[in-house]
Amino acid sequence: DAGVTQSPTHLIKTRGQQVTLRCSPKSGHDTVSWYQQALGQGPQFIFQYYEEEERQRGNFPDRFSGHQFPNYSSELNVNALLLGDSALYLCASSSGPEAFFGQGTRLTVV
Amino acid sequence: GIQVEQSPPDLILQEGANSTLRCNFSDSVNNLQWFHQNPWGQLINLFYIPSGTKQNGRLSATTVATERYSLLYISSSQTTDSGVYFCAVERVGTASKLTFGTGTRLQVTL
Numbered sequence: 023d024a025g026v027t028q029s030p031t032h033l034i035k036t037r038g039q040q041v042t043l044r045c046s047p048k049s050g051h052d053t054v055s056w057y058q059q060a061l062g063q064g065p066q067f068i069f070q071y072y073e074e075e076e077r078q079r080g081n082f083p084d085r086f087s088g089h090q091f092p093n094y095s096s097e098l099n100v101n102a103l104l105l106g107d108s109a110l111y112l113c114a115s116s117s118g119p120e121a122f123f124g125q126g127t128r129l130t131v132v
Numbered sequence: 133g134i135q136v137e138q139s140p141p142d143l144i145l146q147e148g149a150n151s152t153l154r155c156n157f158s159d160s161v162n163n164l165q166w167f168h169q170n171p172w173g174q175l176i177n178l179f180y181i182p183s184g185t186k187q188n189g190r191l192s193a194t195t196v197a198t199e200r201y202s203l204l205y206i207s208s209s210q211t212t213d214s215g216v217y218f219c220a221v222e223r224v225g226t227a228s229k230l231t232f233g234t235g236t237r238l239q240v241t242l
Contacts, residue, residue, distance in 0.1 A: 064232030123175035
C-alpha cells in the first residue's frame with residue numbers, strides 16, 4: 023500500500039502565476055482533504071472532496087479551487103499566487119473518521 | 133470555530149526521559165487524532181482516540197471527551213522522537229474537517 027502520495031514535492035512559482043498540486047489517496051479511501059501549513063503553524067483546512075464534489079470549505083478565497091476525479095485522486099489549484107501562499111500543502115485521505123496524510127508539497131512563491 | 137490549545141509549546145528532554153503533552157479543546161468532538169510531524173513535513177499518525185486510552189509501544193494517549201482534553205505520553209524518549217506533535221480534532225457536525233492545535237515542538241538530546 024503506497025499510502026497517500028503527493029506531487030510535486032517542491033515547487034517554486036512567481037507571484038501572479040497559477041499552480042496545480044496533485045494527490046493520490048490511500049487505497050480504498052474515497053475522501054480527500056487539502057490543508058495549508060504556514061511555517062511554524064498547524065495545518066489549516068482548505069476544502070474536502072467526496073464523490074467528485076466539494077463537501078466542505080475552510081476560510082480560503084476563491085483563488086483556491088479543486089477537483090476530484092472518478093479514481094478519487096484530487097488536484098488543488100491556486101490562481102494569482104501571492105507571496106503569502108508560500109506554505110506546505112498537505113493532502114489527507116480517509117474512508118472513515120481517521121485521516122492519513124501525504125508528505126506534502128512545499129510551495130515557494132517569489 | 134473550535135479552539136485547540138496544546139501545551140507546552142516547546143519541550144527539551146534528555147534521551148530516556150518521559151513526557152506528557154496536553155491538548156485542550158473548546159467544544160464537543162467526535163474525532164481526535166495525534167500526529168508526529170517529522171523534519172521533512174510528513175504527518176505520521178500516532179493515535180485515533182476520540183475517547184478512552186490507547187497504547188502503542190512507548191507511546192500512549194488518553195482522551196477525556198467530557199472534560200475536553202487529551203494527553204499524549206512518551207516514555208523512554210529517543211532522539212527519533214524529536215519533531216512537532218499535533219493534536220487535531222473534528223468538531224461535532226463538521227464531518228472529517230480537522231482543526232489542528234499549534235503543536236508541541238519536542239527536542240530529545242543525547
